[in-house]
Amino acid sequence: MADIPNIVPALPELFLGLSILALLMFGVFHKTGTAALDAKTARLVSFLSVITLLLALLLAFTLSGPRLLTFENMFISDTFAVYCKVLVLIGSAFAIVLSQGFIERHNMARFEYPILIVFATLGMMLMISANDLIALYIGLEMQSLSLYVIAAYQRDDTRSTEAGLKYFVLGAVASGMLLYGSSLIYGFTGTTNFDLLAEHFHSLHGEANIGVIFGIVFILAGLAFKVSAVPFHMWTPDVYEGAPTPVTAFFAVAPKIAALALFIRVMIGPFGDLVADWQQIVVFISIASMILGAFAAINQRNIKRMMAYSSIGHVGYALIGLATGTEAGVKGMLIYLAIYLVMNVGAFACILCMRRGDTMVENISDLSGLGKTHPMMALGMGIFMFSMAGIPPLAGFFGKLYIFMAAINSGLYGLAIIGVLASVVGAFYYIRIVQVVYFEEPDEVLNKPISLDLALVMTATGLAVTFFFVYPKPVLDAAASAAKALFAG
Amino acid sequence: MDTLPILSLLTFLPLVGALFILSIRGDADVVARNARHVALWTSMINFVLSLFIWVHFDTKTANFQFVEYALWMPDFNISYKMGVDGISMLFVLLTTLLTPLCVLASWENIQTRVKEYMISFLVLETFMIGMFCALDLVVFYIFFEAVLIPMFIIIGVWGGPRRVYASFKLFLYTLLGSVLMLLAILAMYADAGTTDIPNLLVHRFPPELQTWLWLAFFASFAVKIPMWPVHTWLPDAHVEAPTAGSVVLAAVLLKFGGYGFLRFSLPMFPDASVMFTPLIFTLSIIAVIYTSLVALAQEDMKKLIAYSSVAHMGFVTIGAFTLTVQGIEGAIYQMLSHGIVSAALFLIVGVVYDRIHSREITAYGGLVHQMPKYSLIFMLFMLASVGLPGTAGFIGEFLILVGAFKVNPWVAALAATGLILGAAYMLYLYRRVIFGAMTKENLAAIGDLNMREIAIFAPLVILVIWMGIYPGPFLDIMHVSVENLLTNINTALDAGAPGAAIATAAGK
Numbered sequence: 003m004a005d006i007p008n009i010v011p012a013l014p015e016l017f018l019g020l021s022i023l024a025l026l027m028f029g030v031f032h033k034t035g036t037a038a039l040d041a042k043t044a045r046l047v048s049f050l051s052v053i054t055l056l057l058a059l060l061l062a063f064t065l066s067g068p069r070l071l072t073f074e075n076m077f078i079s080d081t082f083a084v085y086c087k088v089l090v091l092i093g094s095a096f097a098i099v100l101s102q103g104f105i106e107r108h109n110m111a112r113f114e115y116p117i118l119i120v121f122a123t124l125g126m127m128l129m130i131s132a133n134d135l136i137a138l139y140i141g142l143e144m145q146s147l148s149l150y151v152i153a154a155y156q157r158d159d160t161r162s163t164e165a166g167l168k169y170f171v172l173g174a175v176a177s178g179m180l181l182y183g184s185s186l187i188y189g190f191t192g193t194t195n196f197d198l199l200a201e202h203f204h205s206l207h208g209e210a211n212i213g214v215i216f217g218i219v220f221i222l223a224g225l226a227f228k229v230s231a232v233p234f235h236m237w238t239p240d241v242y243e244g245a246p247t248p249v250t251a252f253f254a255v256a257p258k259i260a261a262l263a264l265f266i267r268v269m270i271g272p273f274g275d276l277v278a279d280w281q282q283i284v285v286f287i288s289i290a291s292m293i294l295g296a297f298a299a300i301n302q303r304n305i306k307r308m309m310a311y312s313s314i315g316h317v318g319y320a321l322i323g324l325a326t327g328t329e330a331g332v333k334g335m336l337i338y339l340a341i342y343l344v345m346n347v348g349a350f351a352c353i354l355c356m357r358r359g360d361t362m363v364e365n366i367s368d369l370s371g372l373g374k375t376h377p378m379m380a381l382g383m384g385i386f387m388f389s390m391a392g393i394p395p396l397a398g399f400f401g402k403l404y405i406f407m408a409a410i411n412s413g414l415y416g417l418a419i420i421g422v423l424a425s426v427v428g429a430f431y432y433i434r435i436v437q438v439v440y441f442e443e444p445d446e447v448l449n450k451p452i453s454l455d456l457a458l459v460m461t462a463t464g465l466a467v468t469f470f471f472v473y474p475k476p477v478l479d480a481a482a483s484a485a486k487a488l489f490a491g
Numbered sequence: 492m493d494t495l496p497i498l499s500l501l502t503f504l505p506l507v508g509a510l511f512i513l514s515i516r517g518d519a520d521v522v523a524r525n526a527r528h529v530a531l532w533t534s535m536i537n538f539v540l541s542l543f544i545w546v547h548f549d550t551k552t553a554n555f556q557f558v559e560y561a562l563w564m565p566d567f568n569i570s571y572k573m574g575v576d577g578i579s580m581l582f583v584l585l586t587t588l589l590t591p592l593c594v595l596a597s598w599e600n601i602q603t604r605v606k607e608y609m610i611s612f613l614v615l616e617t618f619m620i621g622m623f624c625a626l627d628l629v630v631f632y633i634f635f636e637a638v639l640i641p642m643f644i645i646i647g648v649w650g651g652p653r654r655v656y657a658s659f660k661l662f663l664y665t666l667l668g669s670v671l672m673l674l675a676i677l678a679m680y681a682d683a684g685t686t687d688i689p690n691l692l693v694h695r696f697p698p699e700l701q702t703w704l705w706l707a708f709f710a711s712f713a714v715k716i717p718m719w720p721v722h723t724w725l726p727d728a729h730v731e732a733p734t735a736g737s738v739v740l741a742a743v744l745l746k747f748g749g750y751g752f753l754r755f756s757l758p759m760f761p762d763a764s765v766m767f768t769p770l771i772f773t774l775s776i777i778a779v780i781y782t783s784l785v786a787l788a789q790e791d792m793k794k795l796i797a798y799s800s801v802a803h804m805g806f807v808t809i810g811a812f813t814l815t816v817q818g819i820e821g822a823i824y825q826m827l828s829h830g831i832v833s834a835a836l837f838l839i840v841g842v843v844y845d846r847i848h849s850r851e852i853t854a855y856g857g858l859v860h861q862m863p864k865y866s867l868i869f870m871l872f873m874l875a876s877v878g879l880p881g882t883a884g885f886i887g888e889f890l891i892l893v894g895a896f897k898v899n900p901w902v903a904a905l906a907a908t909g910l911i912l913g914a915a916y917m918l919y920l921y922r923r924v925i926f927g928a929m930t931k932e933n934l935a936a937i938g939d940l941n942m943r944e945i946a947i948f949a950p951l952v953i954l955v956i957w958m959g960i961y962p963g964p965f966l967d968i969m970h971v972s973v974e975n976l977l978t979n980i981n982t983a984l985d986a987g988a989p990g991a992a993i994a995t996a997a998g999k
Contacts (some may be wrong), residue, residue, distance in 0.1 A: 049762050112588070200738060218542035371784070372603075373604075373607075373648070377607075384644075388640055393636060393637065393640055393666075393910075394632065394634075394636050394637050395633050396636050399633070399636075401672075403629070403677075404567075406673065406674060407567070407676055407680065407681075410677040410680075410681050411543050411673060411677075411681045415678075417675075418674050418677075419671075419674060422670035422671065422674055423667075423670070423671065425670060426663060426667045426670055427664050429662070429666055430659070430663060430664065433643065433659065433662055436644075436647075437647060437655055437658075440644060440648050441646060441647045441648055441654065441655055441658075471633070474563075474564060475564070477565060478566055478567075479566070482566055
């Protein structure tokens with residue numbers, strides 16, 4: 003082992019870390035004290051943050067090759083990591099773009115905001131690349147701490163601070179469980195390294211000590227909290243509703259994708275040979291999330307709350323892929339995540355356009371008659387909702403298609419049947435939005451025209467969702483090679 | 492002919508028209524007028540193109556024709572494949588014929604959001620044609636379910652007072668059936684390793700798996716066709732839909748189910764089909780008799796025709812599951828004739844609805860005094876719906892009854908009562924609306940059919956008589972395919988043990 007570790011596999015992370023420090027310095031020294039200039043600084047930092055994320059994206063792309071290990075085998079870079087990092091970076095970049103208008107209007111335009119998002123993104127990338135339980139924990143905490151702060155960023159707003167606090171307390175409990183599970187695993191196996199753990203369990207032919215099973219259950223509980231899967235979902239609706247809307251948009255995509263990636267990595271990597279032990283837990287979590295996500299969303303009036311339940315449901319579907327424990331399942335899940343990202347960014351761009359005068363409105367009924375007053379925005383909303391409901395030929399359908407394909411191939415018929423039935427229930431509340439948008443008469447008109455950046459995001463994501471079916475091959479190929487990397491080792 | 496992707500052209504031309512309409516900008520009136528014209532011309536051109544298929548269709552082969560193939564998702568062995576045979580080709584023509592008529596029928600009565608309306612119809616046409624042409628199960632499923640989006644919007648936005656309820660019911664009922672079919676498709680994929688329909692047609696699924704697959708497909712097609720007891724979405728959807736929406740719903744969407752039975756359930760799961768034939772017969776006979784009685788009691792014209800559709804579709808399912816040449820050809824013929832007749836009947840209701848804005852039967856009476864042309868056309872289609880010899884309705888019902896009689900005389904006898912009841916409710920409807928003294932004041936000034944309306948009805952009148960008097964050309968198209976279908980089913984059944992029973996039953 004050389005004295006200086008090989009830093010190449012971690013280049014995107016290192017670049018991001020150094021950029022954060024530079025941006026922080028820039029923000030501090032550029033700060034003048036007057037509100038107007040501060041807003042200007044914030045805008046500049048936001049812009050630079052997006053550039054940074056995009057550059058990190060390019061760097062990540064260059065690493066999409068063989069499996070590389072570094073930092074005492076604690077850090078791994080493979081095509082799986084690259085795929086997930088690309089999704090996370092795209093999600094974070096979109097989140098900053100979506101936030102800009104909002105934070106300026108709501109007196110939140112301080113330069114720390116985009117930096118916190120980039121910081122959280124760095125944490126997510128470390129999570130994705132973790133090859134050790136300790137590295138996993140560090141990445142997770144780095145992400146979580148930044149998220150707690152962003153949730154409470156609108157500090158004059160009680161709902162926002164409440165959301166941040168709630169998220170923090172519950173998140174800390176989950177982290178504790180995860181850490182406890184890790185320590186159990188370490189205690190019973192003598193290592194925290196994923197590769198060594200995998201070898202260890204492989205040599206035991208899938209027979210695991212009861213203590214290890216306990217450890218896995220604790221880790222699963224901690225991870226289920228982070229991906230907001232039932233029964234650890236309770237924080238989600240409150241945090242989604244309370245947090246500033248662009249923060250909710252961010253929460254709904256990047257951290258969720260990172261946590262699901264971590265979920266896959268941990269379950270398939272070190273515990274891959276114990277699939278018989280954790281499969282039933284994942285099946286249960288998946289079913290419970292799908293059903294709760296479908297039924298609980300029906301009665302929601304607040305669209306952010308509805309999106310929270312919707313995301314719980316989506317996590318349930320994604321976990322079907324993991325429950326199969328096969329390469330096809332992981333591949334389906336990765337495709338699902340990519341599509342989920344685009345749909346959610348688009349839907350939140352629509353939600354961020356819901357303004358009347360100076361205030362944001364959040365009730366579903368506020369969308370009534372949108373089809374007449376804002377035809378293009380209504381079209382976008384319709385596309386995203388039908389897509390989330392999984393109606394072909396929109397992208398959301400394909401996400402579900404590959405997941406269910408994997409489930410059927412693995413013989414998980416019960417799970418698949420419950421999944422599709424839940425999707426019918428779920429379709430009800432998605433098309434209810436379409437109903438409000440198109441079938442009802444407008445009462446009070448939302449602000450128009452909508453801002454250019456939001457319109458652009460909406461158009462880009464809307465086109466991507468609608469025309470995914472024309473040429474799905476790049477996403478499918480990338481997901482295939484990512485899933486392959488995970489099962490090769 | 493091999494080089495021109497005629498089916499893709501047919502499928503996606505309406506979509507091009509829709510995109511064109513989407514890009515129309517300007518004054519509301521101008522947009523509306525242009526949207527109408529673009530929609531009409533696109534669908535007319537599409538119809539003319541579809542005639543090209545008819546002309547070049549080879550009636551001597553049971554193979555799929557005009558086949559197109561393109562790689563789509565090679566990793567999954569799923570490709571974009573289109574083609575038609577004698578079973579699907581006429582449905583394509585039916586769709587392309589009716590879409591311009593629907594556009595014409597909406598020319599004046601749709602005044603709000605014309606642009607969106609025309610886009611919805613063109614998109615709907617794309618999905619419908621694609622559904623009938625698809626030769627890959629996944630592609631088929633995508634078109635099959637995508638139809639829900641424009642239909643949901645059409646009923647929900649331009650529908651009647653209870654449109655929200657009706658559109659949700661339509662959407663969720665059909666979705667529930669379809670998702671189960673999706674799982675079955677995936678299970679077939681897991682078993683056969685392909686979603687290519689011609690390959691699946693010769694693939695033998697294990698009998699036990701067939702049962703489950705059959706049930707899942709049944710869940711979808713039974714809702715779509717619709718069969719008793721899952722038909723309740725249909726009257727609601729028909730009553731609330733705008734006229735053209737009802738036309739498409741009755742004429743094309745209901746045929747998805749019948750087409751699905753013929754294309755998938757029968758040839759791919761022959762053992763299960765034989766096993767479930769008694770179930771189908773029972774449900775169909777209940778549908779024929781029960782919904783005919785229900786139709787007799789209706790006060791709403793559209794609802795009456797909707798229930799009559801359920802009864803007519805009961806005939807179709809009986810015919811299809813007789814597994815005889817007559818029965819299956821009769822089923823296809825019945826679907827085609829019902830497509831034309833029910834479309835015409837809904838248009839007929841639409842004509843008076845546009846003038847009086849009521850669908851209540853009691854709001855009318857004595858229309859013959861003011862609207863002689865209207866009464867004549869109404870009579871023709873009313874009789875075609877009853878199944879009078881010389882109209883299209885007769886041929887289909889006759890063939891189905893012949894087929895049914897061969898298999899089980901009781902089924903034929905019970906189904907035949909539907910004909911009598913059908914005559915009862917249609918004649919009763921006709922008497923109340925058309926005959927009698929004209930006592931209602933608001934009817935005094937009602938105008939007869941105008942040129943636009945005559946232009947809509949003219950092709951339907953010609954077809955319904957042509958199909959009634961000279962069914963040869965239509966039967967020729969389907970004959971070879973149907974025989975091939977039956978040969979395949981019988982070979983499959985002979986190979987398996989449980990098939991012996993039906994072979995004797997069919998030969999009786």
